[in-house]
Amino acid sequence: FRDRLGEIDEIRSQLGAVYAVVGSVRKRGNRLRVSAEILDTQSGRPLWSDHFDSTDPDLFDLQEDLTARIAMAARSTINALEGQRAAGNSDALLDNAERRARAAQSFYLFTPQSFDVAEGYLDAVLKSDANDAMAMAMMAFCIAFRGYFHASKLDDAATRRALALVDRAVQLDKTGDYAYMVRSLLALHLSGDHHAALADAQRSLELVPESSISEALLGEILICTGDLDAGTAHVRRAIDVNPRDPFNFFRHWILGLAHFAGGDLPEALAATERALQGCNEMPL
Secondary structure, eight states, rough: HHHHHHHHHHHHHHHHHHHHHEEEEEETTTTOOOOOOOOTTOOOEEEEEEEEEEHHHHHHHHHHHHHHHHHHHHHHHHHHHHHHHHHOGGGOOOOHHHHHHHHHOOOOOOOTTHHHHHHHHHHHHHHHTTOOHHHHHHHHHHHHHHHHHHHOOOHHHHHHHHHHHHHHHHHHHHTOOOHHHHHHIIIIIOOOHHHHHHHHHHHHHHHHHHHHHHHHHHHHHHHHHTTTTHHHHEEEEEHHHHHTTHHHHHHHHHHHHHHTTTTTTHHHHHHHHHHHEEEHHHOO
């Protein structure tokens, strides 16, 4: 459809696509600008847009970098849009994908009430389909972060349930990055098993190299194991390829910890201040 981008209706009818990514390339001297946007195929309305500038002479490196940037931005944008789309429907009419989207939208408010709402939607998914691996992984994530954000006590029973759910999710879906990412996160923060956390984070990133969440998580694990330079590089990449991600505040906080551990107190303070600013700007 490259030469027929005006025919959005045809894209929707032939491919069943709800969203389309379109873009253009302009070159001046050794400078290259790639513009991209995500369109709603029903209305043709742009939902997200950005541009990327580069002077990289290596075409393959440039293509890889731009692909990652656009894919990461598209993924996080579409996840948020799906939550908003599902919010307009009655609970009784939701399918399981819409229930998961609503659960994610509620979960990321990080309040006791929002965790309750998210778990309610995920319970409904699992009652409908007991083998929904994504819902299992999301539930494990939700249980763990309830305790992490002090919304409820994360006791031994809750910890065991979260770990069992995410283990089952990985067994059911060995090709999905999300379950591996969640299991890595829980291994790091609940079990303290850095080796298992590292293996799962690497596997998640192998499955979906465009995942900024897995990229940042891998960096956090490396920082926790003392590899500050490599860990910092991964976290910075997660921020650079998706600078509009509202959860970059957490990644700046991780960078602050890395700089503090490395003895660079001015950089630690600067990163922590950026984290605090981003946290205060969260739409809670």
